[in-house]
Amino acid sequence: MFILKVSEEVRKACPDYNGAAILATVKNSSFNEDLWKQIDAVAAEYKTSHKIDEVKNNPHILATRNAYKKFGKDPNRYRPSAEALCRRIVRDLPLYRIDTLVDLINLVSIRTGYSIGGFDASKIVGDTVELGVGKADEPFEGIGRGMLNIEGLPVYRDAIGGIGTPTSDNERTKLSVETTQLLAIINAYSGSEGLAEAVDYMQSLLREFTESDGGEVIYY
Template sequence: MEIVNEVRNLGVYVAYDVVAGVDNTRYVPQLEEEVRRVVEEVRRTLSLDTLKDHLIIRAYRDFYWRVLGIDPTKQRPAQEALLRRVLRGEPLPRINPAVDAGNAASIKYMVPIGLYDIAKIRGGVLRIRFSRKGEVFRPIGGSPIELDNQIVLASDSQILHIYPYRDSVETKIEESTRDILVVVAGVAGVGEERLVETARYLRNLFSLLGGAPVGEIRLA
């Protein structure tokens, strides 16, 4: 699996990884314990009142304003929305083991993470690029959207993701998923090393589900 980045000049970059053989049908105690530990760590070290001013969160908010033209108080960065939920005392959403692992990694490192079922991806090379007029995106939990000049992760025939906050229902992770593409989304002001460290941490969580990496963590 290869990702080509056509918009790096906008401060867009990713770390990506492939993990194969995940058993996403059952929870294991080690993963449950790690998710609980991460939630406790976040609540101990972060504050809801000052979250928006954290350097990492601020970098994504600035990207929303300056590059995407989105008000981040109305469409929050994905990881900020998760963090706010946890800091309000609500539980981290529970979807399935792999998605829950991704959410735990996202709040721990404060970066957005996309997870994609490789068996559902059509086409070869994926590109981070601007959408083409008339392309349609089918989001998880929403109606199809016709795109016009938005940053996406896509093949020639399929859009997986609107960068860096919304994934497609076409490639979502389900209990039957075995092989996963991990994409950690970065923006200007967030070091590549944080993205790689996040991907490495998520490898470790997926290993609890029987997953094994295929190749090295790569940057694009």
């Protein structure tokens, strides 16, 4: 089990922040048809009930955007992942098909508005993961994005550096089909309301699609 910490810098700027981490043994796969039936149904419902300028009004997305602003980052240039996913749906762009774990996490983000970090726990260095704020010129290779400017972004770090932000996770600790140990972190800048329900939902999906028992949960 990892120790999850929140830096004083984040606590001071975002006193309502709550986090939940799920550590689970999983069996990943490249594609799951039944999962994608759920994703397609949720996406279709979302598209019919939202307009593009309404996406950011989700309270969890809005709170994440406000956190970016407090740290000096423009959320319109570096969109939180949940917002980016929902905007793709409203714009009638196809959602990415990565693998079952990533697709499952994306489904939770679409349903809830939380930006969720998904990491291969075996690739995390040390036993502590701390949420801080990105520094100028701090190296961070975003998944599929190359080197990402994370100055002013909330960032989780292990013993050797950043592993994830609400905009993008790091190539170094990314999930793959070979992943058997998942660390998923749900970032609730809007407070605790709705967080336990999101955890329960993710655990139910893990049980259904990854042969997991749902894993262990840490609230912090």
